[in-house]
Each structure stands twice: as C-alpha cells, then as structure tokens.
Amino acid sequence: GRTAGLVSALGLGTGSLLHAVAATLGLSAIVAYSPMAYAVVKYLGAAYLVYLGVGLLRQRAVRLADAVPLQLSLSRVYWQGVLTEILNPKIALFFLSFLPQFVDPARGSVAGQTLLFGLLFHVTGVPINMLVAVAGSAIAAWFSLNPVLERIRNWLSGTVLIGLGVRLALSERR
Template sequence: MSDAAYWWVFFSAALALNLAPGPDLLFVLSRTLSGGRRIGVASACGVCSGALVHVAAAALGLSAILATSALAFAVVKYVGAAYLLYLGIQALRSAGGQFNLRPAPRTSALQAYRQGILVDILNPKAAIFFMAFLPQFVRPEQGAVAVQLLVLGGLVVLVAIVIECALVLLAARASSALRANRRLGLWLDRVLGSVLIGLGVRLGLSERA
C-alpha cells in the first residue's frame, strides 16, 4: 500500500469512528447543551485528554491487561458506570438550575474538563479500542512500534477534537436559546440526566468482547 493510500485509509477510519455517536460524543454534546460552548469545549478537551492516556497505555501494552483480565475490566467498568450515574443524578436534581439565568452554582470549565477526563479514562472499552485499532496501521519497517502507536493514537485524538469542537459550536447555538427558557431548561436537564444515566447503565452492562 502506498503512503497516500495508507493515510487515506487511516484518516477515513478515524473520521468514521469519531463521528459514531459513542459515549464520549454524547457526553460532550449533553454538556454543551447544559452549559454552552465554553463548557462543551472544555468537556471535549477533557475527553480527548483521557483518550491520550489510553493511547499511552496502548503503546506501553497496559491496555492488554484490561483486554485479558476480567477483574481489571470489571473494576474500571463499574467505577466508570457509577461516575456517570452520579453525574446523571446531579443533573436530574438540578431541576433546570443549570439553565437558570439567575446566579447559581454551575459547572466550571475546569470541572467540565476533569469530568471529561474521568469519563474517558473510566471507560475500559476505550482502552481496548485503541489496543485493537492502532496496531492495524503499524508498519514494522517504519521503526519502533511504540512510537508509531503514540503518533497514530495522537492523530486519532486530533481528529476527535476537531470533530467534537465543530459539533460543540453547532450545539451551543441551540443551548443559548434553551438556557433563556426556564421550562425548556427543566426538560433539558432531565434529558441530560437521562443520557448520562443511560450511558452509565450501558457501560455497567458492557462486556469485554
């Protein structure tokens, strides 16, 4: 395969995978709708920072532990599911407070960034994804495998941040109008909470395969 064809296949796959509505993307969009563009971008940066941790783990071979150890997979899975359930319950309890224009405690950009990191790191399937996806594009003749995995993983994350930030900008347009309406804000908080709880349940029920 020529270099041009190689990179075409790689970036096409990375684009398609990042456009798929997975837990990370749904989390970022739900945070954008609840907090606006700034919170959405911070969440996207957090998720992608967490993904870089998985990339580093894949390059070092640590992700193989999650792929082969049922106990390690279960521990990470249930901690991640519990965290998503916690965020969902917090959203449901806010009763529209996140969209209230009156002064009220809200998620800061730093908090959103930290939440994004945890949501991605505590998803064992993300680790297994990088362990399964990246080696397909390793070319032994190009040098150290670990370095190639780091570069390829970094490029996947770069594609992800571009896509997620573009979607954040689109979602933020809707969120600005929704935050000004108390009734819509109430229902959107309920939707946000339901999405996060649904992601938590989905993660809790997921299998290694």
C-alpha cells in the same frame, strides 16, 4: 456554555492521549485481557455516568434572565472531560483492537507508531468534540430561554447518561 464545552473537549482529548500512552506502555492490554481490571474500569465508568445523570436530574430549571451563573471552574470541567474519557473501557479496547492493524513493525518502532496513531486520534477527535460543544452550547442557550425546556433537557440528558451508565455496567465483554 461554549467555553466550558471547548475546555471539556480538551479534557476528552487529554484522556485519549493518556489512552494512547497506556496502549503504548501495554497498560491497555492489562485492561483488555484482565477481566478484573476491565470490570473495575467498566464499573467506575458506569458509576461516573450515573453520577453525572443524577446530577442533571436534580438540577432545577430557571429562566435564563433569572439565572445565577453556575461557577464551575474550567479546571473542574477539564478534569471531568479527562475522567469521562479515561473511565471509558471501550476507548482502551479501541486502541488495542483497531489501531494495531495500522502498525507495521517493518516501518520502525511499534511503540512510536502506536503513539503517533494515538496522537492522530487526538488531533482529529478534539476538533470534532469542539464542534459538538459549539453546536451544543447554541442549542442549550435556546433551551435556557424557557425553564420548561430547560427541565426537559436536563431530564432527557440525565436519563440518557443514567441509561448509558446502566448499559455499560450490564454490557458483556466482546
């Protein structure tokens, strides 16, 4: 529901902060420049997306009136968001390829500026993800009124996640 989506958005935000810290410490550079480290993160991320997609495909659709609320703890939802963000190698590459163009060594600590830009990424990204969560929960509630629509939503979402996982696994490094 909406609360889980908002908590997931916070998890994604935490993941982006961890990427910012990793970039500041130079850990993202290891992922970017080490083919082995990049491959490990890429395949873990791909496997996680496929895992989530298969979970959706296996979910049974029920009418909202007949549904027993899924008792997924908000803590688990939060950590799923963190994992989703951390296991995305493209985020590490973003912090290494996009953010440095805004860092000016003449203006002080490069690490401090990198961390500041990572924080700005977080501060702008979390509200956007929260907006998507609120809109998504409204759409999901509408789908939940009809088990056929719910099944279609699960099938589409699961297929998209599996497709993204496969695409990530097969993607070439640029």
